[in-house]
Amino acid sequence: MSRRRGRFLVLEGLDGAGTTTQSRLLAERLRREGRRVHLTAEPSGGPVGALIRQVLRGRVAGGGGEGFDPSALALLFAADRLDHHAAEIAPRLAEGADVISDRYTLSSLAYQSLTTGDPAWVERLNARAPAPDLTLFLRVRPAVAGRRRFAESGSRELYEVPAFQRRVARAYQRSLALLRRRGERVALVDGEGPVEAVAEAVHAAAIGA
Ligand SMILES: Nc1ncnc2c1ncn2[C@@H]1O[C@H](COP(=O)(O)OP(=O)(O)OP(=O)(O)O)[C@@H](O)[C@H]1O
Ligand SMILES: [Mg+2]
Incomplete structure (x- = not known):
């Protein structure tokens, strides 16, 4: 069995850009090609990730997430x-599996820079997070991402206000420049086409990694 380190790939984009859809499709395709793939996401399935999900759903500190x-x-x-x-990514990479994470550091550089108003502090907080081998950013205009989210569900969690998403789009551009x-x-991938076309472009970028 190969002990060569796997590749760490990250999918990023606005809420509704398709990161979850494309992470799954990329994992399936790489597996079909015979690779071992571990698919994961942030917030993670670990204890701190569980806490973050509670906050985002508004179950902590008074509701809506805004109270936190x-x-x-x-x-x-x-x-x-x-x-x-x-706990999860490094061990799988060491075993030789590729790891695909639906969101990672770039999400904090974009979202938390906005919500805290202190990008330099957020950058510092995340300085010890190991860099991925490749960050794939799905480019989708905020209006398109918003329509997808709205079609999917009428509910709005924290971060899903359209005006906020326009600010997130600009924060992502600044954060991509930082990386x-x-x-x-x-890798910037056009995320506005049909799912299959986006998947093809994501795969092409990923195998080039
Ligand atoms: N290329 C596409 N064209 C049209 N609809 C899409 C496309 N990709 C994803 N969708 C749809 O848009 C919605 C959001 O997709 P998905 O959950 O993958 O996005 P996301 O970036 O993970 O969103 P979130 O940030 O909310 O987790 C889903 O209903 C999905 O089926
Ligand atoms: Mg998602």
Whole structure:
């Protein structure tokens, strides 16, 4: 059995961009091609991830997520990320599996930079999170992502307000530029086409990693 380290791939984008859909499709396709693949997501399935989900669903500190301090939430996301990497991602990579994560550091650089108003602090909090081999960013205009989310469900969790999503889109652009300045690999994929076309582009970018 191969002990070569697997590749760590991350899917990113606005809420409704299709990161969950495309993470699954990429995992299925790489498995069909004979690779071992571990599919995961953030917030993670670990203890800090469970806490974050409670906050986002508004079950903590008074409802709606808005009652929870945004800086405390940024700390939870950063803590979850380190635990997620150490407990789940790194061991699978070491076994030789590819790991695909639906969201990772770039999500905090975008969302938590906005909600805390302190991008430099969020960058510092996440400085110990190991870089992925490739971050795939699904480019979808906020209006398109919003329509998809609305079609899927009438409910609105924290982060799903359209005006906020326009600010998130700009924050993602700034954060992508930051990853590039650090020398991290980033691939921009047009996420507005049909699911199959996006999947094809994601796969092409991923196998180039
Ligand atoms: N390329 C596409 N074209 C049209 N609809 C799509 C496409 N990709 C995904 N969808 C649909 O858009 C909705 C959101 O997709 P998905 O859950 O994959 O997005 P997401 O980025 O994971 O969203 P969230 O941030 O809310 O988790 C789903 O109903 C999905 O079926
Ligand atoms: Mg999703």
